[in-house]
Each structure stands twice: as C-alpha cells, then as structure tokens.
Amino acid sequence: MSATPGPAEMPSPVPAAPPAREVAVVAFAQSRHTRDTAEISEAELLLPVLQDALGQAGLRAGEIDFTCSGSSDYLAGRAFSFTMALDSVGAWPPIAESHVETDGAWALYEAWVKLLTGDAGTALVYAYGKSSSGEVRDVLSRQLDPYYVAPLWPDSVALAALQAQALIDAGATDEAALAGVAARSRADAAAGPHARPTGPVPHGPYVVRPLRTGDCPPVTDGAAAVVLAAGDTARRLCDRPAWIRGMDHRTEAHALGVRDLTDSPSTRLAAERAGAFERPVDTAELHAPFTSQEVILRRALRLADGVRINPSGGALAANPMMATGLVRIGEAARRIREGASRRALAHATSGPCLQQNLVAVLEGDPR
Amino acid sequence: MSKAGGTSKAAPAKATPTKAAPADTTPTKAAPVKEPVAVVGVGQTRHVAARRDVSIAGLVREAAQRALADAELTWRDVDAVVIGKAPDFFEGVMMPELYLADALGAVGKPLLRVHTAGSVGGSTALVAADLVAARVHRTVLTLAFEKQSESNAMWGLSLPVPFQQPLLAGAGGFFAPHVRAYMRRTGAPATVGSLVAYKDRRNALKNPYAHLHEHDITLEKVQASPMLWDPVRYSETCPSSDGACAMVLTDRAGARRAPRPAAWVHGGAMRSEPTLFAGKDFVSPRAGKDCAAAVYRQAGITDPRREIDAVEMYVPFSWYEPMWLENLGFAAPGEGWKLTESGATELDGDLPVNPSGGVLSANPIGASGMIRFAEAALQVRGQAGEHQVPGARRALGHAYGGGSQFFSMWLVGSEPPTA
Numbered sequence: 001m002s003a004t005p006g007p008a009e010m011p012s013p014v015p016a017a018p019p020a021r022e023v024a025v026v027a028f029a030q031s032r033h034t035r036d037t038a039e040i041s042e043a044e045l046l047l048p049v050l051q052d053a054l055g056q057a058g059l060r061a062g063e064i065d066f067t068c069s070g071s072s073d074y075l076a077g078r079a080f081s082f083t084m085a086l087d088s089v090g091a092w093p094p095i096a097e098s099h100v101e102t103d104g105a106w107a108l109y110e111a112w113v114k115l116l117t118g119d120a121g122t123a124l125v126y127a128y129g130k131s132s133s134g135e136v137r138d139v140l141s142r143q144l145d146p147y148y149v150a151p152l153w154p155d156s157v158a159l160a161a162l163q164a165q166a167l168i169d170a171g172a173t174d175e176a177a178l179a180g181v182a183a184r185s186r187a188d189a190a191a192g193p194h195a196r197p198t199g200p201v202p203h204g205p206y207v208v209r210p211l212r213t214g215d216c217p218p219v220t221d222g223a224a225a226v227v228l229a230a231g232d233t234a235r236r237l238c239d240r241p242a243w244i245r246g247m248d249h250r251t252e253a254h255a256l257g258v259r260d261l262t263d264s265p266s267t268r269l270a271a272e273r274a275g276a277f278e279r280p281v282d283t284a285e286l287h288a289p290f291t292s293q294e295v296i297l298r299r300a301l302r303l304a305d306g307v308r309i310n311p312s313g314g315a316l317a318a319n320p321m322m323a324t325g326l327v328r329i330g331e332a333a334r335r336i337r338e339g340a341s342r343r344a345l346a347h348a349t350s351g352p353c354l355q356q357n358l359v360a361v362l363e364g365d366p367r
Numbered sequence: 368m369s370k371a372g373g374t375s376k377a378a379p380a381k382a383t384p385t386k387a388a389p390a391d392t393t394p395t396k397a398a399p400v401k402e403p404v405a406v407v408g409v410g411q412t413r414h415v416a417a418r419r420d421v422s423i424a425g426l427v428r429e430a431a432q433r434a435l436a437d438a439e440l441t442w443r444d445v446d447a448v449v450i451g452k453a454p455d456f457f458e459g460v461m462m463p464e465l466y467l468a469d470a471l472g473a474v475g476k477p478l479l480r481v482h483t484a485g486s487v488g489g490s491t492a493l494v495a496a497d498l499v500a501a502r503v504h505r506t507v508l509t510l511a512f513e514k515q516s517e518s519n520a521m522w523g524l525s526l527p528v529p530f531q532q533p534l535l536a537g538a539g540g541f542f543a544p545h546v547r548a549y550m551r552r553t554g555a556p557a558t559v560g561s562l563v564a565y566k567d568r569r570n571a572l573k574n575p576y577a578h579l580h581e582h583d584i585t586l587e588k589v590q591a592s593p594m595l596w597d598p599v600r601y602s603e604t605c606p607s608s609d610g611a612c613a614m615v616l617t618d619r620a621g622a623r624r625a626p627r628p629a630a631w632v633h634g635g636a637m638r639s640e641p642t643l644f645a646g647k648d649f650v651s652p653r654a655g656k657d658c659a660a661a662v663y664r665q666a667g668i669t670d671p672r673r674e675i676d677a678v679e680m681y682v683p684f685s686w687y688e689p690m691w692l693e694n695l696g697f698a699a700p701g702e703g704w705k706l707t708e709s710g711a712t713e714l715d716g717d718l719p720v721n722p723s724g725g726v727l728s729a730n731p732i733g734a735s736g737m738i739r740f741a742e743a744a745l746q747v748r749g750q751a752g753e754h755q756v757p758g759a760r761r762a763l764g765h766a767y768g769g770g771s772q773f774f775s776m777w778l779v780g781s782e783p784p785t786a
Contacts (some may be wrong), residue, residue, distance in 0.1 A: 020501065020502060068641075072454050072455075072461065072462065073456060073461075074461035074462075075481075076457075078456075079454035079455075079457075079523050079524050080454055080484055080524075080769060082482070083484065083642055083769050083770075083772065083773075083782065084642070086639060086641060086642075086772075087641050087642075091639050091640050091641050092640055092641060092644065092659075093640075093653065093657070094638040094639060094640040094652075094653055094654035094657050095638065095639055095640075096636065096637055096638060096639075096661075097483075097637060097638070097639035097773075098481065098483055098485050098490055098494065098637055099481070099482050100479065100480055100481055100482065101455065101462060101480050101481075101482035102462060102464075102480055106479060106480075109479070109481065110481075110494055110497075113494075113497050113498055113501050113503055114497055114501075116501035116502075116503065117401050117497050117500045118400070118401060119401075119497075125678050139461065140461070142459070142460065142461040143460070143461035143462045143463075143465055143466070145466045146423070146458070146459065146460045146463070146466065146517075147422060150460070213437040234774045248477065249477050249478075249479075250475060250476065250477060251465075251468045251473050251474060251475070251476060251477070251478040252468070252474060252475075253468060253474050254465055254466045254468050254469055254470050255469070256465075266475070267477075269475065298547075343656055350462070350465070351462070351465040352465075355465055355468070356465065356468075356478065
C-alpha cells in the first residue's frame with residue numbers, strides 16, 4: 001500500500017469528459033436574508049422559498065423525482081435538525097430524498113449526479129441556515145481539528161484575517177483594494193431585494209487586523225431552493241434553462257500550516273475539471289465571505305478584468321450559512337435565464353480559509 | 368413526472384464484458400445507461416465500546432486501508448471519497464469530514480459528506496454508487512463511522528427543541544411504543560423479541576468485527592435481562608460502539624482487475640417521509656415499503672422471500688426483525704413474527720437475517736447502515752468467513768433512521784446485472 005499523497009499535492013488536472021446528460025437549473029428562489037429569524041422555525045423559513053421555486057417550474061412537490069438538501073446541525077444547535085425541515089417539502093407520499101451536512105451547493109452536486117444516472121428527470125435542491133441561533137464565529141471553530149486546534153477556539157474571522165495578512169504580505173493586495181471589493185459588493189447588493197448590507201461604510205473599524213467590518217460577511221439567516229431538470233424536461237419547464245456544462249469539487253488539507261493560504265489550488269482544479277477554462281465566462285458568482293478571499297479566487301479562476309463578479313453582492317452582502325454557495329449557483333443561473341449572461345461560473349466553498357471548493361459552469365442556449 | 372429510464376433492467380446486453388468493447392462506452396444524451404457498479408473492497412474496524420488507542424482520523428483510516436487492501440488498490444487509485452456519519456454532536460465535531468480530508472487521502476479529490484440520520488451509512492454508499500453509475504468517477508472510496516466514546520450520544524440526541532416532543536430517554540423510549548403497537552396488532556407472543564436477540568448474539572460469535580461476543584449467551588439470560596423500555600429488554604438492545612466501515616466501489620473495468628469476487632449492485636433506493644403526522648404507520652412505514660419495492664423492481668425481484676438468500680437488516684431493538692420482515696415484503700402483514708419463530712431467519716435457516724450479528728451486536732451508529740450494505744456484499748462475494756451463508760447469490764442491505772422515516776437499501780448479487 002503506497003503512502004497517502006502529501007498534503008500539498010494536487011493531481012495534475014485532466015479535463016473531464018462532458019456530462020453524459022444535459023441538466024439545467026430551471027428555477028431558483030431565495031428568502032429575503034435577514035439578521036435574525038428567531039420567531040420562525042426552519043420549516044417556516046423554507047416553506048415560501050420552496051413554493052416559489054416549485055411554482056416557477058410549474059411543479060408540485062409530489063412531481064419531483066429526487067430531493068436533496070444542505071444544512072448543518074451545529075448552526076441549529078441540535079441533532080437531526082434537517083428532519084423537521086423536511087416537513088416543509090411535504091414528503092407524503094414518501095419521496096426519494098437525501099441530505100448533505102454542508103452547503104447546499106454540494107446537495108445540488110449530489111442531485112446533478114442523480115440526474116446524470118438517468119434515475120431522475122427532475123430534482124429539488126434546498127438549503128438553509130439560521131446563523132442567529134448561536135455565535136457563528138465560535139460555532140465555526142468547532143469544525144477544526146478537534147484534538148489540537150478546536151480546543152484553542154480560533155474563530156472564523158481570525159483565521160480569515162490570517163489568510164488576508166498572508167495575501168497582503170505576498171503583495172497580492174492591500175487594504176485599499178479590499179475596501180474596493182467591499183464597496184462594489186455593497187453597491188450591487190443595494191440594487192437587489194435579497195441581500196442586506198450592514199454597517200455604515202466599507203472601511204469601518206477593524207474586526208481582526210487587517211480585516212475591517214466591511215471585509216467580513218454579515219451574520220445572516222436565510223434559505224434558497226433550486227429546481228434541476230434534465231434534457232427536454234428542462235426545456236418544457238423553463239423558457240431559457242441554465243445548462244450545467246460541468247461541475248466539480250475538490251478538497252485541500254485541513255491543517256492551515258501545510259497550505260499556501262494565498263492560493264486555492266482546489267478551486268483551480270475543480271474549475272479545470274468543470275471545463276471553466278475552455279471558454280471565457282462573462283459572469284462569476286464567487287462564494288467569498290471575506291474580501292481577501294475574492295482576490296484569491298479571482299486569481300485561481302483566472303478571471304479577466306471584464307468578468308462581472310458577484311452582481312448579486314455575494315456573500316459579503318448576505319451570508320446565510322449552508323445556503324450561500326447554493327445561492328451563488330442560483331444567482332448565476334438567474335443571470336443566464338434573464339439574458340444578462342451567456343456563460344457563467346458559480347463557486348461555493350466550505351471549511352476554514354477556502355479548504356473545500358466547488359465550481360459549476362452554466363450556459364444558456366444561443367439566442 | 369415520468370422517470371427517464373436507465374435502470375439496470377433497461378440496460379442492453381452489453382453488461383457482458385468483451386475484450387473488444389471499451390471499458391467506458393459513451394452514453395447517448397437521450398437515454399443514459401448506467402455503468403454497473405461493483406463492490407471490490409470491504410473494510411471494517413473491530414467495533415468496541417471505546418477505541419481509546421486511536422483518534423477519529425485513526426479510526427476511519429483503519430477501515431479505509433482494510434477496504435483498499437481487500438481491493439488490492441492504493442490511495443492513488445481512489446477518484447473520490449464519500450463519507451457519512453450520524454449527527455455531528457455525537458463526537459462534538461462540526462462537519463468532521465473537513466478535518467478527516469488528510470487521513471482519507473482526499474486532498475486534491477472530491478470529498479462529499481452525507482447525513483440522513485440512522486440510514487446514513489446506506490445512503491452514503493448509494494451516493495458513492497451513483498458517482499460510478501453516472502460515470503463521473505471510476506473508483507470511489509465510501510466510508511461511514513461513529514466514535515461514540517468521544518462524546519455522549521444520549522446527550523447528543525437530547526438537545527432541547529422548542530415545540531417538539533423530546534426523544535423520551537433515548538431511541539429506545541421512542542421506539543418501544545411502536546413495538547407495543549406491533550404486538551397488539553399482530554398478536555405476537557412476548558417471546559419473539561428474545562429469540563431475535565439470542566440468534567443475533569450467537570451469530571456475532573462468528574464475526575470477529577462484532578462488538579459483543581457473549582460466549583455464555585442463553586435464551587434464558589436474554590429473557591432474564593432487565594426491562595429497559597417495556598417491552599424492550601437490556602439484551603434486546605443495541606450497544607454503543609466505536610467503529611468504521613469502508614467500501615471500494617468501481618466500474619466494470621475495475622471489477623475485471625479486482626483480485627477477489629465482486630458484489631454487483633442490482634438495485635438501490637432511498638425514501639423519506641415526515642417524522643410525525645396524522646396517519647403515519649410507525650409499525651410499517653410506507654417509506655420503507657416503497658423503498659423496498661423500488662429496489663426489487665430495479666433488481667427484477669418478484670418474490671423476495673424465495674429470491675433473496677441473505678438479509679442484513681437494521682435491527683437496533685430485537686422486535687424490529689419481525690416488523691421489518693413484513694415491511695420489506697418477506698412476510699405478509701401480521702406474519703413476520705411467525706417467520707422469526709419458525710427459525711427461518713437463523714444462520715442455517717432458509718432466510719438468514721443478520722448473519723453478522725447485526726446492529727444488536729455492534730452499533731457505531733453512523734456506520735451501522737454501511738455495515739449492513741457491506742455485509743450483504745461480503746455474503747455474495749463469498750467473503751463472510753465463519754458467518755457465510757453457503758451459496759448466497761443475492762443479498763439485501765437495509766438501513767433506516769430518524770423516527771422510522773428515512774430508509775436506504777441496496778440489493779447486491781454475485782453476478783453482474785443483465786438485461
């Protein structure tokens with residue numbers, strides 16, 4: 001038995017074969033993301049979002065072949081939190097259903113694979129997070145190595161600050177450039193109804209140096225839902241389906257000490273496998289909760305200056321944990337469906353300092 | 368909504384491998400034909416109350432390495448890792464797959480984490496199988512674990528939820544009333560539960576990986592054990608275990624290279640229904656029946672009692688054997704307990720249930736479903752050792768979770784699926 005590949009080692013990127021079956025996003029809905037939804041349960045948060053997405057596709061719950069969701073028990077502060085959310089789906093008669101304990105972008109990946117097998121023609125994907133239930137900075141520290149790191153309670157902003165400082169020290173950005181990212185995200189978010197930019201100005205006071213309030217995501221409760229469909233079903237349900245041309249996700253080592261925090265090789269590899277570099281994209285929805293992470297992702301994804309980054313405002317404007325990545329795919333698909341984009345890239349991340357990354361490439365039919 | 372087709376029954380005769388045929392045929396856009404999925408490696412840890420000698424990472428790596436060794440593959444041969452476990456509160460680690468990426472050789476690879484309550488071990492294997500079936504990846508490592516000694520599962524399940532009934536002193540408190548309902552509905556005598564426990568604990572003596580090895584077990588001892596949640600006795604209850612289970616799944620070409628016989632996936636399905644609602648049948652949930660029916664349809668099974676040679680069933684409390692025998696279509700409603708009582712489900716009976724000793728003899732919760740799936744695979748590969756059912760050709764792996772609301776099952780065979 002050979003040894004495990006070294007922690008920093010990434011396999012050489014080999015472009016993946018195109019998917020065996022055409023699958024598209026045909027509907028997308030999200031909640032009006034807010035700071036606190038203490039008065040409603042997860043099921044109540046989800047219900048209008050699910051109805052919106054299904055309504056867009058002209059489907060009822062019982063007509064969906066496969067359902068998959070993403071969420072985290074640690075946000076809810078209790079075990080099996082997803083079982084109650086299932087009530088909002090209306091799982092009677094029983095449904096074919098699964099759940100991933102991470103961002104809903106990975107639930108969409110599981111559903112996409114299910115559609116590729118041919119066992120399902122439609123899928124409902126949803127995700128939600130009520131970050132307000134706890135102190136999210138502290139809660140996220142529980143996902144670190146439980147023996148050596150988590151007992152020290154390093155919080156998520158501190159870890160991101162470590163990454164941002166490494167980026168600044170490497171000469172890849174500076175605080176003024178980061179403030180520019182924050183300002184652009186806020187301006188874009190203000191134009192839409194879903195996001196909720198907080199605080200007076202992009203700069204603001206330091207939270208953890210070099211990150212200021214404007215560099216950090218708001219604490220957000222929210223939910224999102226996507227309907228996927230294959231082939232002619234997608235054409236029937238939607239005027240302009242957002243076809244998933246490729247999708248892939250990759251993981252890096254967990255320990256921050258063995259990673260180059262100024263780079264994101266897993267994002268680059270996922271993009272390669274998803275076919276993102278085969279033709280230029282015009283839009284990129286990046287799951288970058290911190291301004292500095294957008295800088296890293298732009299470089300890893302080789303995004304040209306003309307690419308429209310996070311027209312929705314991105315995670316800096318609304319960060320409903322476990323739904324933020326799914327929202328990126330939904331927003332990219334929305335741009336395609338509205339004709340604002342012909343080829344868009346959507347990215348989702350999980351884990352400290354961009355440990356795990358997913359890339360999807362979406363296209364509309366030529367007009 | 369019509370299904371788009373592509374079940375194993377719809378597959379053309381190309382399932383028979385020929386040297387001229389390329390390993391991967393490119394399916395058409397209209398009607399994808401699934402790649403047959405083979406189990407070529409199985410690995411388990413020795414399940415015990417507390418593995419204080421290893422970390423969580425050490426535990427999962429042990430099972431993974433055994434599965435790779437069984438398949439005679441290395442970490443480099445693995446294209447993706449799919450991992451499952453039950454609630455994160457059981458170990459006190461949020462999304463532990465992130466921390467486990469290094470230990471599972473997942474760096475630079477896709478790593479997907481599944482969570483569907485107690486059925487998760489089965490669901491995880493099915494998600495991994497889909498990756499191969501859809502030809503997204505060729506060889507996938509799938510793994511499920513629970514290291515209950517890191518924390519306290521009782522408290523992990525007892526965090527207060529507003530406006531919802533508590534779990535009533537653990538899972539036993541939740542399920543005991545449904546056992547009572549079964550007894551009342553079917554007229555089953557009070558002795559049936561102890562028969563199941565006595566059988567499974569004796570089977571476990573033949574399985575080196577089982578947690579409980581009660582060499583002095585007798586039926587009288589089971590029946591004399593303390594009553595925990597009436598009618599469920601101490602010896603009719605699963606233990607709390609640390610353990611992990613892993614499998615290597617691969618495509619046709621991978622199966623051809625495998626050093627030992629493969630188990631072929633002939634059918635797999637998941638079904639869910641709400642936990643609580645008016646009209647829910649807790650004794651025989653419809654989601655379980657629908658799930659079994661979907662698996663049998665895919666596998667071409669019309670008479671499960673005659674056509675299936677071994678069953679690895681998720682039985683955490685002994686009475687769930689007769690209950691699931693009915694739910695899975697092995698017995699008519701009300702007749703499951705008679706099948707158990709007849710001895711048919713003994714290791715030497717004509718429908719052996721839980722030859723491994725089952726969940727009653729080892730319950731690393733998140734892994735328990737995958738152990739059922741893996742033990743079914745071992746049976747049809749002829750690799751089950753002392754608890755092998757002679758000549759087993761088709762075996763069912765079954766898992767359930769939540770308040771009897773999540774189900775996952777697969778049917779594996781010794782031969783590749785054909786048209």
